[in-house]
């Protein structure tokens with residue numbers, strides 16, 4: 001059985017002090033209560049060190065929101081996988097739709113980032129998802145399949161990979177995909193993985209859902225057969241809500 005994974009993506013929110021406070025509150029509320037589910041939090045880069053110290057002895061994983069694909073060098077404003085590793089990050093998110101939409105990420109650059117992270121032994125959460133226009137044109141499956149295939153190009157082993165299906169129209173909008181709508185896309189992603197890697201890797205791969213997950217809809221989403229947890233934006237900025245979502249998965 002796949003262990004569910006719930007990750008809070010804090011995006012460009014919280015100063016270091018605010019992030020530390022949030023991490024402490026989450027830790028306190030979760031206590032030892034996270035057995036059934038893997039939990040991670042992804043603060044912005046400046047807060048990784050302090051948040052990392054707070055959760056160091058807990059089961060909560062430190063997650064970064066992005067990484068560059070080069071080892072090091074003249075890439076102003078970028079952060080390497082080795083830097084993230086040195087801060088104790090267990091996972092890095094790549095290909096978030098906000099990166100694709102505002103920062104020119106393509107399936108090709110997502111693939112480079114993913115491969116670099118895996119080659120350094122870091123686990124990766126790769127995001128995929130269609131825009132509203134694509135959904136309305138009936139090409140959701142084609143778009144998502146393409147993102148999965150191109151994002152995973154030349155990746156031989158899915159051991160360190162988690163996928164996150166995040167319909168762009170559901171992110172930060174309050175509009176959630178219905179559990180059935182999400183399940184349909186998750187099942188099609190798993191079918192693509194089965195085609196690429198075979199049965200066993202497809203059964204083992206965890207696929208998170210993201211896009212306006214809240215305490216009120218989490219349990220229903222997580223009860224779907226191919227939804228293995230969530231990538232949580234807005235609701236992860238409040239300890240109570242995030243912990244309620246984690247408990248819905250555990």
Ligand code: PGA
Pocket residue numbers: 009166170171172173174210211212213231232233234235
């Ligand atoms: P949201 O964001 O929960 O605020 O919709 C999800 C995400 O972007 O990962």
